Amino acid sequence: MRKHIGQSIVGFIILFPIVFLLILSFGKQWFYPHILPNIWQTSQWESLFSPSFQLTKSLGLSLLLSISVGLVSTVTAFYFSKKIAYSYNKTTWLSLAYVPYLLSPIIFAVLIHFYFLKTGLSGSLLGVIIAQFLICFPFGIIICSTFWTSQIQSLENLSFTLGGSTTQTLKRVLLPLAKSTLLLCFFQCFLISWFEYGLTHFIGAGKVKTLTVSVFAYVNEANPFLAALAGFLLILPSILLLLVNKRLIFKTSKKLADYE
Numbered sequence: 001m002r003k004h005i006g007q008s009i010v011g012f013i014i015l016f017p018i019v020f021l022l023i024l025s026f027g028k029q030w031f032y033p034h035i036l037p038n039i040w041q042t043s044q045w046e047s048l049f050s051p052s053f054q055l056t057k058s059l060g061l062s063l064l065l066s067i068s069v070g071l072v073s074t075v076t077a078f079y080f081s082k083k084i085a086y087s088y089n090k091t092t093w094l095s096l097a098y099v100p101y102l103l104s105p106i107i108f109a110v111l112i113h114f115y116f117l118k119t120g121l122s123g124s125l126l127g128v129i130i131a132q133f134l135i136c137f138p139f140g141i142i143i144c145s146t147f148w149t150s151q152i153q154s155l156e157n158l159s160f161t162l163g164g165s166t167t168q169t170l171k172r173v174l175l176p177l178a179k180s181t182l183l184l185c186f187f188q189c190f191l192i193s194w195f196e197y198g199l200t201h202f203i204g205a206g207k208v209k210t211l212t213v214s215v216f217a218y219v220n221e222a223n224p225f226l227a228a229l230a231g232f233l234l235i236l237p238s239i240l241l242l243l244v245n246k247r248l249i250f251k252t253s254k255k256l257a258d259y260e
Contacts, residue, residue: 018235024228037225044229055214055230062194062211062234065125069132070190074182077140084141085148094145097138105135106198116203123205131203132196136189143185147178187241194238 024030025044027037047053084093100108109131113122121127152174159169175182197212204213211234218227 018232018239021228021232021235024224025232027225027228030224044225048229054209055211055226055233058209058211058214058230059233061125061209065129065132065200065208065210066190066193068129069136069193070186072129073133073136073140073189074144074186077137077185078144078147078178078182081141081144082148085145086153090145094142097141100135100138104198105196106202108135109199109202113202122203123207125204125208128200128204128208128210131199132193135196135199136192139192140185140189143188144178144181147181152177183244187244191238191241195234 023036026040026042028039028041028043030037048056048059050056084090087093103111112131112134116122116127116131121130155173155177156169159173164172195212196210197216200208200210201213201216204210206213209217211230215227215230215234218224218230
């Protein structure tokens with residue numbers, strides 16, 4: 001009985017902010033001491049179907065940015081993680097991959113902002129993609145490096161021994177085995193990019209208005225209803241990806257255990 005009560009309390013704590021954001025996104029007026037909005041409307045949600053609505057643009061921009069960063073980070077991390085995993089200085093390189101996470105994103109942005117100003121990338125979408133890539137790429141290295149075990153190297157050598165080319169080995173041996181790892185890496189990098197605010201706001205110079213930037217903008221404008229809508233849209237895809245991530249983590253762990 002106590003276990004069920006405890007689970008219900010935990011579930012309520014987790015779901016309450018999400019449900020409250022959804023409720024608040026339908027509000028129009030909200031005055032103290034009322035717990036819920038006084039007047040309700042659906043115009044905020046209806047405006048999402050208008051391409052000219054700023055929040056719709058921010059949603060599309062965030063999806064484009066996060067998918068781009070996730071794909072580029074995953075592909076490059078998979079390639080370079082192999083080089084690192086099979087190198088003599090593997091431990092050193094993997095340790096360096098943690099360096100970007102010793103600083104907060106905003107401090108990291110301040111340190112690299114000079115180079116973005118000199119190259120004219122500050123305040124541009126490409127600049128933000130590159131800046132976020134510098135954060136996501138090392139994380140991708142850490143994830144993908146777990147794939148390159150001695151068993152994978154043996155399978156790769158066996159493919160070469162049987163006459164397989166580098167391309168054939170990649171397509172028919174490595175990529176099928178690495179599918180779960182690659183998806184896990186993409187989803188993790190996507191989420192890092194999706195929720196990134198400090199780095200995006202600083203390098204983007206306020207011109208690259210992603211969903212996270214819009215949330216803070218609506219809060220500063222004292223517009224809780226649009227802020228709630230933007231916040232709900234921000235967490236919705238992340239919840240879906242986290243559920244997929246959970247399955248992939250267990251699946252990847254099982255595969256690695258089978259190889260060992």
